[in-house]
Amino acid sequence: MAGATPTTYSPSPTTRKTKSLIFRNDDVDWVRTDGRDFHQCRPAFFKIGAVNAAAGSAYAEFGNTKVIVSVFGPRESKKAMLYSDIGRLNCNVSYTTFATPVRGQGSDHKEFSSMLHKALEGAIILETFPKTTVDVFALVLESGGSDLPVVISCASLALADAGIMMYDLVASVSVSCLGKNLVIDPVLEEESYQDGSLMLTCMPSRYEVTQLTITGEWSTPKLNEGMQICLDACAKLATIMRECLKGPDSALEE
Amino acid sequence: MGNDTELVTPGEKLGRASEFKAGRGAYVSPDNLTVYASLTGLRHIVSPPPDSPDQRPIVEVTGHKAHGAIPEPGSIVIARVTKVMARMASADIMCLGTKSVRENFTGIIRLQDIRATEIDKVDMHKSFHPGDIVRAIVLSLGDARAYFLSTAKNELGVISAQSAAGVPMVAISWTEMQCPITGQIEHRKVAKVGG
Structure with missing residues (x-):
């Protein structure tokens, strides 16, 4: 090092995150890693009744994103809770140690837990189980991008499987803003290079949005476009979810 | 009525909503226009009771598994007494009506809710012992901790109890049960079973 050490600190320009080659150009010439169109979702797979011990459960697989959600209850609220005339919803999202490419701690995800709670509570008819609590435990088996939207959709399916009264199923889809392009249902790599993200959670047949999360910089037309394609994708996702509920797995009782 | 399945x-x-009333597993949207399903199941149309002023048929969703039963005021429960204190006894609810509960719920029988008459002369320890199986009615959702239960009816009270010798006792009066082996008499708030 020649000369005196600098007295002030400024971020060096080289630490700015560098985009990988395919995302570098802001034109439409690149293709997505899995060969999808920008507005094409990954194939969705749902299965209900994956956990025997739970009142209701569902497994979802979107590409490499694999989650399992179990629902317990309604059961007695914890003793420390105050009396309430309506039911409570308790959500918990956790990751397995092997969910991420880098082996993690497998700990609870507080932020996702509260976002899952916010996304679902508007859709559940809480008045039908006063004083009691419904527990929703989501476990991300493999994180392949768009984890939270998959968790939310899967959780609503698990709630339906548990027989919890709901206003509607809840479907959730996210889009990433990469340069000029909007890519729907981003994979992990696309999420790490995104300039902004938008996640929309809605009740498709009621056409009501229960949650909207936006990060990064968005222009109004972009935002509109993003919300439109999300709403459209949610409606299509819901038809897949309904098919799963009506499928041969659904246990019809006499 | 046609598409029942x-x-x-x-x-x-x-x-x-102008054509149907929402029954079980269904609800009416806030704008009062549409009836939606709230459960997975079979769509059923039930004709209204002939004496009701509203003659719209009731649409309901049935057949699929609903969530486990939860106690509500007025339901008859079978509970096991876990703890007897001077002013109240706590009990774990085991059955709701004829169905067993999937999850455990706690109930409390307060001293004043044990029997209907002479409620000032009731002694908690002469009414219940831990381990007794009681039939009770849910009075209210209670407080944050437990549901309030009552046994203030003839058909409510202890339906099964074990004596100190560990054998099921036989009821000999409204307030007494006897051990068939030792002949010892213990006090209980006995329920009238059958008859």
Whole structure:
């Protein structure tokens, strides 16, 4: 090092995150890693009744994103809770140690837990189980991008499987803003290079949005476009979810 | 009534609110226009009771598993007494009506709710012992901790109890049960079973 050490600190320009080659150009010439169109979702797979011990459960697989959600209850609220005339919803999202490419701690995800709670509570008819609590435990088996939207959709399916009264199923889809392009249902790599993200959670047949999360910089037309394609994708996702509920797995009782 | 076997899922439209009333597993949207399903199951149309002023048929969703039963005021429960204190006894609810509960719920029988008459002369320890099986009615949702239960009816009270010798006792009066082996008499708030 020649000369005196600098007295002030400024971020060096080289630490700015560098985009990988395919995302570098802001034109439409690149293709997505899995060969999808920008507005094409990954194939969705749902299965209900994956956990025997739970009142209701569902497994979802979107590409490499694999989650399992179990629902317990309604059961007695914890003793420390105050009396309430309506039911409570308790959500918990956790990751397995092997969910991420880098082996993690497998700990609870507080932020996702509260976002899952916010996304679902508007859709559940809480008045039908006063004083009691419904527990929703989501476990991300493999994180392949768009984890939270998959968790939310899967959780609503698990709630339906548990027989919890709901206003509607809840479907959730996210889009990433990469340069000029909007890519729907981003994979992990696309999420790490995104300039902004938008996640929309809605009740498709009621056409009501229960949650909207936006990060990064968005222009109004972009935002509109993003919300439109999300709403459209949610409606299509819901038809897949309904098919799963009506499928041969659904246990019809006499 | 025609399409009785249609399988529906939460959020699916069941009909217009002007034509149908929402029954079990269904609800009316806030704008009062549409009836939606809130459960997965079969769409059923039930004709209204002939004496009701509202003659719209009732649409309901049935057949699929509903969530486990939860106690509500007025339901008859079978509970096991866990703890007896001077002013109240706590009990774990085991059955709701004829169905066993999937999850455990706690109930409390307060001293004043044990019997209907002479409630000032009731002694908690002469009414219940831990381990007794009681039939009770849910009075209210209670407080944050437990549901309030009552045994203030002839058919409510202890239906099964074990003596100190560990054998099921036989009821000999409204307030007494006897051990068939030792002949020892213990006090209970006995329920009138059968008859």
